[in-house]
Amino acid sequence: MNPRFKQIAKLFQKLPGVGPRQAARFVIALMDRPEEELHELGMAIKNLKKEIGFCKTCFNISDLPAMPAHAGQTGNGTCTICHDQKRDKSKILVVEKVTDLDSIEKTGLYKGLYHVLGGAINPIDGYTPEKLKITELQYRIVTALKNSPELELIIATNPSTTGDTTSLYLRELFQNKKGVVLTRLARGLASGSNLEYADEITLKHALEYRK
Numbered sequence: 001m002n003p004r005f006k007q008i009a010k011l012f013q014k015l016p017g018v019g020p021r022q023a024a025r026f027v028i029a030l031m032d033r034p035e036e037e038l039h040e041l042g043m044a045i046k047n048l049k050k051e052i053g054f055c056k057t058c059f060n061i062s063d064l065p066a067m068p069a070h071a072g073q074t075g076n077g078t079c080t081i082c083h084d085q086k087r088d089k090s091k092i093l094v095v096e097k098v099t100d101l102d103s104i105e106k107t108g109l110y111k112g113l114y115h116v117l118g119g120a121i122n123p124i125d126g127y128t129p130e131k132l133k134i135t136e137l138q139y140r141i142v143t144a145l146k147n148s149p150e151l152e153l154i155i156a157t158n159p160s161t162t163g164d165t166t167s168l169y170l171r172e173l174f175q176n177k178k179g180v181v182l183t184r185l186a187r188g189l190a191s192g193s194n195l196e197y198a199d200e201i202t203l204k205h206a207l208e209y210r211k
Contacts, residue, residue, distance in 0.1 A: 120162035
């Protein structure tokens, strides 16, 4: 196989979940695209970290502080959800990934705030509590309780071994925290599944019957 082709395919393999065959299909697909599209894609990737980042509050995807505020952007480094004054600030729903947040947001049922951990506790893969945004969550809870006598912390980690481990860790961490009410998404979600792939009806039931 062409050395340059193999080199580009290896770059795609650095992305999560992309194997050699899928990487090769990506390269072949790009070879069929017009030069203008390739240039647009290249420029978008080149400027990716300059134009978007993570919300400084909840770690959702957000525009960077240096960017001007456009429609749907805040211009101050916080995401549109944290910036929305109509959101219920007495609720924080904790998820593993941004894609989980997006899935729940699509249901239109939840109107509180979020906190993205950046993964789940899995020491084998190097994901210890210190590597996740748990310290930042503790700070947010302390800050929130200054403005509200009670805060519902909804643990929405995935119903998997690592998700359950993370849920247990968070429960032990906050169960005796005055003013914090701990809830967990109901088991409308199949064990071993991911929020990212759950349908909206299942997620609505999980939210409605959390306990």
